Amino acid sequence: MSEEPARASGAWLADAGVPLMHTLAGAIIALAETTGLDAFTLPYPPEAQRALDRTALACLRRGAAPPHSIPELVSWCRSRPIANWPLDLPPDAVGDTDRLLDPRSGLPTELCHEWYLKTRDSATRRYDRDIIHEAFTRCRESGEPDSYTSFRRLLVERPVRTSAEFFTDRTDWQLAPVRDLLGLIYLPVPASHRGADGEGYAVCGRCATLLIPLVGGGWWCERDACRRQGSAPIDRRLPVAETGGLVQLARPLRQFVTWPGRAEIELERILLAAGLSVQMWPGYDAYDLRVTFPDGWVWAIDVKDWAHPGLLGTNATAVRREPPYDEAFWVVPTHRIRDRPDYIDVYNRNRPEHAEDLVLLTDRQVMDTARQRLRAGRCRNREDDPDA
Template sequence: MPDPAATLDWLGNPDLMLLRSVATAVVRLEGITRLDSFALPYPSEAQRALDAMVLECLRNGARPPSGLPELVRWCRSRPLGGWPLDRLPEGLFAAEDQLIDPVSGVPTQLCHELAVKEPGDSAARQYDRLVIHEAMRACREASSPESYTAFRRLLVTRPVLTEADWADVSTDLYLDPVRFLIEDIYAPVSVGYRRDGTYLCCGRCLTLLTPVTDGGWWCERDQCRHRGEPPAGRILAPAEVGEIRQLRRPLRQFVTGPGRAEADLEQELRDMGLTVELWPGFDAYDLRITFPDGHVWAIDVKDWAHPGFLGRSARAVRPEPPYDEACWVVPGFRVQMRRDYLRAFVQQRPAQAEGLRLLTDAHVKRAARARLRGESGPEAGIAPPEADQNGTDHA
């Protein structure tokens, strides 16, 4: 990632804005049709992205895509570093970054972040955030933080519901304040997930796997794919389990995925003997960790593909419920995939969040064990060392 002094306004870079236009078109196209089967007339948003890409190619003397099908092939076969965009800031994307996954043919998490999650974009407060905020409002009105926690756990642990699951959820009294939301956020599953009349859930992520042409299965969660082939979970045959519903994609992507990381970290810290509360104070932050001596850590877990976008969104952890130290945490695989992840985050972090530290989950667990052993100092804490505010934390 380049020096921030040279890229103070990289979000306004014309080639990045063009890529975001393409990413937005790809995400919207997937919502209305298969990405490999559409015809003229193209949706207006996709046509605008195509026209802009053609003009950019003509500007810099590159061969433009012949039409929207070829632009979609670019998204699937060309890493972003190979696109004819000569004004992109150097190092903004990793060598392998693509907008469409080459195996499954669906938009990548990076594509979704470019399209809808960029801080400062009015579209950023879209479906997933609106749902969470509406759930929070309803649970506050009911004076029931337990209902909010139950709702968040539902989205993390049960992204797929059979008819029997639906009946079970429908009788959970804790979910009464958010019942109206649950009716909307689970949608019938498309046949694109089906092979030989059945659906298969990922044994790690619990979401539905996508069948691919080689006979295998593809998991939509980046961390799961990083760990290898997805393990088989529930096998669901509609003839046996009735209608199958799945959380809508924005919630799976930006709530279920990070929520799995939160739940995993919660369990590992509990196994150390620590007291851990998830989403305290109506989701003021993700985990509130209390040590035997009463010392409290506050942690927000973030699972973003692009560290620069995550950095631009950085803000201090909310002060209530109170704590002694706080930080943001990213799953370690992100740093393994992109070694400059932590430094890139710091370089794009705004001045008002200068004291916010980003650590990996492994770092947090090491620090917790050190503190439990009675150690002190930087290695037994999560607050930024006074002498080190420049992003040199290690995974």
């Protein structure tokens, strides 16, 4: 999961539509957080008016009719793929069906959050990395590597906590070095997450985060991978009276820690079952998985569950060398390739020069390669020892 600051290539920065995409994503997030995208109230956040003005100017330069109001701009974000907007964008900036708002729920997409959080030169863009950095610094200074591992597993496996559960977390001695951080990153859940007619809250059975009730009934998962698999299964229901004040991880941590973390833990499970040695988040999160083969060969794996392969490419940077390894990969969940078959090609085209050797594989390719390497090792052993 380990993230680094965005390093937009010169080609991207030269296109006028790229800064506008940053502005649009920021405006949508600001509207969602301050007024709600289904009930506009004045005054609008300054980011929203700035996005409208800049979008109108971009349209006029292309001889196209612009949106005339912020509600109309929001309607564009929900109904029109960005590829159909009259913007000057580089070829890999958006996919054919990419939108900033989900057509069904009207909420910001993962892509919108990536444009906002991973391409802006702002404190918000660094939020998830600052929290993780603070956690491993505290655990390292305390000499408690197991505390850091417990912290990371908490964020991955338990992003939603009732009042009683959260009290248990904050009194867990293993989490002592990061205890006060928990109060900063687990935030009260808004009432808008409650289902109708006293249904209370619902937790997704795939990604463990809260589902969002839809107008007219049903539930919506904010994670792309869940929605593409069909209706979200409900893992557990949480009646309002029994939660005692429900909290959940802040959105940047859900998107950039919890979701890729679930892919990391699934990789860990499969590689362990194959007989490999796996260390999670070694060296206080130098990378995500350190995999050791029977012959001593070591892989370093960083999992990246990003919607936008171009943004991921511009963020590519070499995997840290400590703890040492023989090969390093970035890994993306296979569902991203199913959604966008040119994903790895787009990533490769947008890598900066200093990261041109950083290979991106799917999680399935990693597992297949590991099994092939194990089989090859067993064949070599039999050749060396005919009686084996």
